[in-house]
Amino acid sequence: xxxxxxxxxxxxxxxxxxxxxxxxxxxxxxxxxxxxxxxxxxxxxxxxxxxxxxxxxxxxxxxxxxxxxxxxxxxxxxxxxxxxxxxxxxxxxxxxxxxxxxxxxxxxxxxxxxxxxxxxxxxxxxxxxxxxxxxxxxxxxxxxxxxxxxxxxxxxxxxxxxxxxxxxxxxxxxxxxxxxxxxxxxxxxxxxxxxxxxxxxxxxxxxxxxxxxxxxxxxxxxxxxxxxxxxxxxxxxxxxxxxxxxxxxxxxxxxxxxxxxxxxxxxxxxxxxxxxxxxxxxxxxxxxxxxxxxxxxxxxxxxxxxxxxxxxxxxxxxxxxxxxxxxxxxxxxxxxxxxxxxxxxxxxxxxxxxxxxxxxxxxxxxxxxxxxxxxxxxxxxxxxxxxxxxxxxxxxxxxxxxxxxxxxxx
Ligand code: HEM
Numbered sequence: 001x002x003x004x005x006x007x008x009x010x011x012x013x014x015x016x017x018x019x020x021x022x023x024x025x026x027x028x029x030x031x032x033x034x035x036x037x038x039x040x041x042x043x044x045x046x047x048x049x050x051x052x053x054x055x056x057x058x059x060x061x062x063x064x065x066x067x068x069x070x071x072x073x074x075x076x077x078x079x080x081x082x083x084x085x086x087x088x089x090x091x092x093x094x095x096x097x098x099x100x101x102x103x104x105x106x107x108x109x110x111x112x113x114x115x116x117x118x119x120x121x122x123x124x125x126x127x128x129x130x131x132x133x134x135x136x137x138x139x140x141x142x143x144x145x146x147x148x149x150x151x152x153x154x155x156x157x158x159x160x161x162x163x164x165x166x167x168x169x170x171x172x173x174x175x176x177x178x179x180x181x182x183x184x185x186x187x188x189x190x191x192x193x194x195x196x197x198x199x200x201x202x203x204x205x206x207x208x209x210x211x212x213x214x215x216x217x218x219x220x221x222x223x224x225x226x227x228x229x230x231x232x233x234x235x236x237x238x239x240x241x242x243x244x245x246x247x248x249x250x251x252x253x254x255x256x257x258x259x260x261x262x263x264x265x266x267x268x269x270x271x272x273x274x275x276x277x278x279x280x281x282x283x284x285x286x287x288x289x290x291x292x293x294x295x296x297x298x299x300x301x302x303x304x305x306x307x308x309x310x311x312x313x314x315x316x317x318x319x320x321x322x323x324x325x326x327x328x329x330x331x332x333x334x335x336x337x338x339x340x341x342x343x344x345x346x347x348x349x350x351x352x353x354x355x356x357x358x359x360x361x362x363x364x365x366x367x368x369x370x371x372x373x374x375x376x377x378x379x380x381x382x383x384x385x386x387x388x389x390x391x392x393x394x395x396x397x398x399x400x401x402x403x404x405x406x407x408x409x410x
Contacts, residue, residue, distance in 0.1 A: 009033055011321065011397060012041040014297070020393040023297065023400070024338055027326035036310040042397065044300065044319040045312070048326035050333040050350070052309055056322050057354040060098075062301035064357060066319070067095040078192075085198035088241035094249070094357060101356060107234050108242055108360065111223035117364045120159065124368055127154055128375045136379070136409060140386050143405040144259050152254035152368055156247055159364075161208065161219035170247070173201040177248035178399070201247075202240045209239065220246075250361045256295030256401030257365060258372050261286070263405060264293055264340055265376075266385050271342050276377040282370045285342040289369075290328075291349035292340050297325035297400045299353060324350045325400070382410035 009030055014023045030037065031048040039046045047053050056062060067089060071079045089095075093104040128151065135146050153171045162170050176197025205221075212222055224239055234242070265272040275285050300321045303314050314320065328349040329337040352359035359365070385391060386406035394403050 009037075010039050010041045011046050011298075011323065012039070014395055014397060020395050023325060023395060024329050027323060027329060030323075031326060031330065036312040038312075039321070042319075042321060044321045045309070045314055046321045046323060047309065048323045048330075049310075050327040050330035053322045053324065053327040053350060054354055056301065056309065056320060057299075057350070057357075059307075061303065061305045061307055062320065063097050063304050064095055064101070064301055065097060066300060066302055067092070082192075082195040082199060085195050085202055088202055088237045088244065089198065091235075091238045091241040092245040093242060093360075094245060098356070103229075103232070104234070104238060104242065105356075105360065106229060107227045107232070107238075108224065108246075110227040110229070111220060112246070112360065114363055116159070116220060116223065117367055120155065121367060121371070123158070124151075124155060124371050125375070127151060128371050132375060132379055140406060140408050143262055143407050144255070144402055145404075147372075148255045148258040148262070148402075148405075151258070151372065152251050152365075155254075155364070155368060156250045159220045160243060160246065161212075161217055161221045166204070169200075169204070171251075173197045173204075173244075174247050174251040177201070177244055178252040198244055201244055205240055205243050206236075209236070246361065249359075250364065252399060252401065253295040253361075254365050254368055256399065257286075257290065257369050259402040259405055260293040260295065260400065261289035261369070261373065262376060263385070263391065263402065264289060265373075265381075266383065266407070268340050269381075271340055272377060272381050274342055275373065276381045279374045279377060281343065282374045282377075283366065284344075284347075286366055286369045286373060287347045287349065288340060288342050288344045289373075290351035291334070291344070291347055292328075293400070294325055294328060294349070294351035295399060295401055296351060296353075297395075298323045298397050299357075321397070324353070380407075380409065383407045384410065 009026075011026075011030065013019055013026055019026050027048055030046065035047070035049045036052060037046055038044075047056055071082065071086075091104070093101050093108065096104060131147050131151060135141050150171075153174060154167060157167050157170045176194045208221065209225060212225055216222055221243065224234060224243070227234060265275065275282065298321050300319055303316050303318050303320060305316050307314050328334070328351060331337050333348075352362045384407065386408045390404060390406050392402060392404035394401060
């Protein structure tokens with residue numbers, strides 16, 4: 001079959017105002033029109049069918065090595081300044097293939113265990129209660145600013161052993177790096193700011209690691225420093241790169257899960273009431289909220305071999321975008337995909353990815369969301385959206401979340 005079939009529809013449209021509220025009609029059009037298509041604007045193949053996205057994510061003929069930043073046109077001084085962050089970022093497991101990926105994921109998993117995550121359950125509940133107590137003194141508030149944004153940042157900062165007085169800086173760096181991950185539509189200015197931010201983060205963590213050599217502590221950072229497999233340990237660049245990854249991959253995404261999820265519940269009061277009546281079903285409800293309006297809408301890989309997907313021929317070296325949000329709304333896989341059913345069973349959504357790069361932080365994200373939603377259902381199920389016009393989405397090809405969610409507390 002022929003290779004590149006130009007289509008008038010483009011995934012890049014998700015950034016248009018009319019798709020900010022919901023990109024799912026666009027995904028349906030793309031899937032129905034041409035489920036494996038060449039997107040001229042994104043310069044990539046785009047997959048929107050569940051079965052294609054799933055098999056591509058499991059296919060070893062794709063490489064995850066897609067983090068490139070061409071600095072050749074920049075002044076020497078700038079190139080020098082950003083060399084350390086680029087070196088550390090290229091050692092993040094998200095952008096590596098086996099055997100490097102296997103080794104790094106193995107070492108990080110030794111430190112970031114389910115036991116470490118479960119141990120902070122009481123503390124997350126305490127943080128959630130504190131944030132809600134502060135919010136409940138006001139009539140109208142912004143849920144993003146006062147709850148969904150600070151919660152995951154404080155959790156990951158505390159896990160890594162960042163002192164409370166440095167949290168603010170930590171949150172800014174997280175935003176800088178989040179912009180870098182949205183690489184498909186990042187401006188040059190944002191990329192430069194992002195790299196400078198990552199550089200500051202790395203300097204800061206170098207300092208923290210040096211302190212740990214004098215005074216060891218019991219936290220995730222110490223566990224990462226100590227993690228070993230025989231003689232093998234994380235190098236300093238690997239340690240730094242993957243600390244940045246844990247922060248950045250875990251902050252915005254969890255913020256969006258709680259924000260997008262709360263909005264969905266506020267717009268479906270009968271579902272919110274169901275969750276309030278069945279708080280023990282929070283884990284099931286979270287899986288549906290992840291499927292219904294997930295924080296990560298797409299990821300990408302590069303083909304290392306020529307291959308056939310559907311009726312299209314992909315050539316080695318071409319980029320392929322796997323549209324996770326479209327896959328999670330594919331009617332071939334999910335009944336009534338555009339409606340929220342918190343009690344949905346057999347919910348094999350792709351919001352956490354699939355295959356060897358399946359989200360390493362999924363247990364932490366699910367735990368934070370479980371505590372947050374059970375508490376929100378108990379304490380804020382009567383809250384209303386203060387002003388639908390003021391609900392502010394930012395929706396790129398990769399991330400989807402809310403910038404503002406004004407609510408009125410009943
Ligand atoms: C709702 C919240 C979250 C969502 C939706 C999410 C989603 C994802 C997705 C889709 C991937 C795979 C990307 C790909 O295959 O290219 C991924 C990977 C990853 N996530 Fe998450 N994530 C979330 C929270 C977290 C948290 C809390 C952490 C850690 C603190 C984390 C750490 C990671 C890491 C380290 C990877 C890379 C795994 C690897 O390459 O082997 N994530 N995440």
